[in-house]
Amino acid sequence: MAILTPNASQDYITAPSNPLKAIYDKVVNRQRLTKQDGFDIINSNDLLGIGILADTARKIVTPPERQDHVYWVHNYHINITNVCEGTCRFCAFSRRSEKAMKAYFWTVEEIVEQVRNYPGVAELSEFHIVSGMTPKLNLEFYIDLFETLQANFPHVHIKGLTAAEIDYLAKLEGMTSEEVLKTLKAHGHGSMPGGGAEVFSDRVRELLYPDKITHWEWLEIHGLAHKLGMKSNATLLAGLGETWEERLDHILYVRDQQDQTGGFMTFIPLNCWYDNTAVDPANALTGVENLKLFALSRLMLDNVPYIKSYWIQHGMKMSQVSLSFGVNDLDGTVTQEKITHMAGSDTPQAITKADLVHMIRQAGKIPVERDTLYNIKQIFE
Numbered sequence: 001m002a003i004l005t006p007n008a009s010q011d012y013i014t015a016p017s018n019p020l021k022a023i024y025d026k027v028v029n030r031q032r033l034t035k036q037d038g039f040d041i042i043n044s045n046d047l048l049g050i051g052i053l054a055d056t057a058r059k060i061v062t063p064p065e066r067q068d069h070v071y072w073v074h075n076y077h078i079n080i081t082n083v084c085e086g087t088c089r090f091c092a093f094s095r096r097s098e099k100a101m102k103a104y105f106w107t108v109e110e111i112v113e114q115v116r117n118y119p120g121v122a123e124l125s126e127f128h129i130v131s132g133m134t135p136k137l138n139l140e141f142y143i144d145l146f147e148t149l150q151a152n153f154p155h156v157h158i159k160g161l162t163a164a165e166i167d168y169l170a171k172l173e174g175m176t177s178e179e180v181l182k183t184l185k186a187h188g189h190g191s192m193p194g195g196g197a198e199v200f201s202d203r204v205r206e207l208l209y210p211d212k213i214t215h216w217e218w219l220e221i222h223g224l225a226h227k228l229g230m231k232s233n234a235t236l237l238a239g240l241g242e243t244w245e246e247r248l249d250h251i252l253y254v255r256d257q258q259d260q261t262g263g264f265m266t267f268i269p270l271n272c273w274y275d276n277t278a279v280d281p282a283n284a285l286t287g288v289e290n291l292k293l294f295a296l297s298r299l300m301l302d303n304v305p306y307i308k309s310y311w312i313q314h315g316m317k318m319s320q321v322s323l324s325f326g327v328n329d330l331d332g333t334v335t336q337e338k339i340t341h342m343a344g345s346d347t348p349q350a351i352t353k354a355d356l357v358h359m360i361r362q363a364g365k366i367p368v369e370r371d372t373l374y375n376i377k378q379i380f381e
């Protein structure tokens with residue numbers, strides 16, 4: 001029986017009998033993986049081998065001094081309203097009108113008050129602002145909100161508005177998406193979150209979100225933001241009944257866009273939660289499928305520096321394990337998450353810095369608090 005050595009993982013993956021060896025050779029030689037390589041990863045049952053590949057790819061795209069870092073940000077979610085004209089069938093958060101049960105709408109003053117009352121306000125780095133699409137949330141509202149937030153909390157970066165919201169605002173105001181982005185940027189908009197992408201598949205879109213912007217429009221708006229010097233993220237909402245090929249294609253669309261405009265910081269494979277939605281829970285990914293998807297994302301996206309596990313959706317334990325499957329970011333403290341919790345997520349709504357540090361250390365990595373743009377704030381050696 002073979003005795004395990006410190007290099008056992010490398011010996012194992014480079015063994016000629018391992019079907020993943022050809023992909024490993026490409027990864028260490030920095031050769032771009034093809035769609036067929038993607039299929040080979042998906043079709044392999046060698047989960048540990050896939051983990052070794054993804055971990056190797058993570059190290060290769062990471063500067064040596066940051067090799068073992070796992071990042072998070074001290075952030076605060078603001079969902080201004082759940083009133084939304086969207087008709088996405090996976091969404092448990094939205095309400096059709098202000099009169100609907102549990103519909104809410106916060107004023108700028110209420111938002112500022114809430115943030116002021118948050119005990120961690122001095123340490124905050126990021127506002128994550130995503131809301132329903134409704135005429136009351138017009139450009140004027142956002143300008144007022146961003147200016148007021150900046151005046152009251154100048155140390156906090158504003159990451160906000162998905163591409164779908166930018167598109168909605170453009171149509172509402174009779175402007176182009178570029179004009180909307182330029183205007184918001186001039187009033188404090190710092191970067192864009194990765195939401196609203198769902199799965200870049202016309203088939204799934206037709207079934208579950210036919211009124212949403214197409215994936216071409218989503219990619220175009222992110223490209224516009226990148227050209228204006230704004231960074232952004234990209235998500236994939238898995239568990240909607242999409243095929244593995246559709247997931248792989250989605251990742252490849254992101255890779256192509258990144259080749260052109262280069263502004264994506266992080267790719268985030270999300271997981272659907274099903275309570276109060278019209279999506280069949282039978283579509284949920286298993287643990288092994290989630291780990292494969294993290295690894296596949298890391299391996300195919302050789303041009304995106306960070307892969308995030310959003311612990312709110314994956315849970316703390318899966319997120320910790322994902323750190324051996326290419327993930328190097330755990331989002332953040334979050335505070336007040338609504339979108340996933342209204343769909344039944346059983347994770348907490350926030351996490352403390354101490355818990356994040358503990359979880360990362362237990363995975364043998366170095367916890368690093370970052371800001372939105374991945375500038376290092378503190379290394380917890």
Ligand code: V47
Nearest residue numbers: 090091193194195196233235237271272273310343
């Ligand atoms: O766009 C909606 C998804 C997204 C459900 O950029 C659902 O740093 C699960 O984009 N079950 C919002 N997911 C979350 C998001 C995000 C999260 C964390 C970090 C970043 C970032 C972005 O949540 C939506 C949609 O794709 N979503 N409904 C649901 N039932």
